Amino acid sequence: MSGKLKFLLSFLIFLWIAGFMIEFVIPYFGFGAFLFPFLKNFYGNVCHQQPEKTIAISSHSMLVCARCGGIYFGAFLSSLIILVAKFQKSLPTKYFFIAGVPMLADVLLYSFGVYSYSKTVAFLTGLLLGSAAFLYFYDALLILFREKEKKEVK
Amino acid sequence: MKKILPALVPGFAAGVLAIVPVAKNFGCCLIIPAAAVAAVFLEQTSKGNKESVEMSRALVLGLLTGIFAALFGSAFDVIITLVTKSNELVSAFGELQKVLSNLPLSDEVKQQVSNLFTNMINDIQATGFSLVYTISMFFNSLITNIIFGLIGGLIGAKIYNSKNQAMNG
Incomplete structure (x- = not known):
């Protein structure tokens, strides 16, 4: 995949993150206030947005919960890594499931009352799954482009 | 119909789950x-073949699943709003106003944003339907x-193909 496409992927994830961080942006760009209600509704499609599970810094909070935020930041982190590092081999699928285990365990353990919800744990487990999921998505994209090239050659 | 059925079933399920609060809390952005x-696994299982899934086909299945989930999710949301005359927008309005009041903006801007939403909420509470809300909700969920x-779809194909390769040696 060309550097431009890798950069585009990173940029798109950055835009997605900027969207749910709108509350932090509004003090610097006032027009964001009009976008805020629409973005809140927009991200409401992909997240429950419960205030007690959302990361807030000095009265500004993200429009997605800590876990979703972790997933997207993880994906962004991986997208930055692939900008500089080359992946020669496909990652085995088992690593994808291994990356999902901490998140699943966290959801189950706090749901059954073993411990109370922690934004930090939710964010970190999301970060792990998000970064792994992005690598699989990227690998799948590479295969898609290869398939397309083969079809064009034929 | 055979080509869209593997996406229709999970799309319908996702549309339903996306409006059930408990399921939404658990599944969040992963539904x-x-x-x-x-959808990818369902298609391969229904075909009964052991060939790899083409990524382009996985993309189509992912696209169709997303479209069906948006259609069913929006339809259920409209029906529930029509019956209950309330929805997420109505219940979140108080919080929305609180957030707006904390933002460093002029009172005029705050009032304009607030009016925009008050109109939609008034429609929903009076008739159970707001055209602006329905259109924005449908396109939001569609995107x-x-x-x-x-x-x-792409991740699903990647998982299926890896599993397939491992099973076939």
Whole structure:
């Protein structure tokens, strides 16, 4: 995949993150206030947005919960890594499931009352799954482009 | 019909789950990608073949799953809003106003944003339907569901093909 496409992927994830961080942006760009209600509704499609599970810094909070935020930041982190590092081999699928285990365990353990919800744990487990999921998505994209090239050659 | 059925079933399930609060709390942003993964596995299982899934086909399945989830999710939301005369927008309005009041903006801007939403909420509480809300809700879910469906479709194909390769040696 060309550097431009890798950069585009990173940029798109950055835009997605900027969207749910709108509350932090509004003090610097006032027009964001009009976008805020629409973005809140927009991200409401992909997240429950419960205030007690959302990361807030000095009265500004993200429009997605800590876990979703972790997933997207993880994906962004991986997208930055692939900008500089080359992946020669496909990652085995088992690593994808291994990356999902901490998140699943966290959801189950706090749901059954073993411990109370922690934004930090939710964010970190999301970060792990998000970064792994992005690598699989990227690998799948590479295969898609290869398939397309083969079809064009034929 | 055979070509869209593997996406229709998980798309319908995702549309339902996306409006059930408990399921939404658990599944969050993973409901649609999981539905797209299910669509890929469902198609291969129904075909009964052991060939790899083409990524382009996985993309189509992900796209269709996203579209169906948006259609069913929006339809259920409209029906529930019509019956209950309330929805997420109505219940979140208080919080929305609180957030707006904390933002460093002029009172005029705050009032304009607030008016925009008060009109929609008044319609919903009076008749159970707001055209502006319905259109924005449908397009919002269509965009997000398509994005997450495409991602889920590709990841699903990657998982299926790896599993397939391992099983076939």
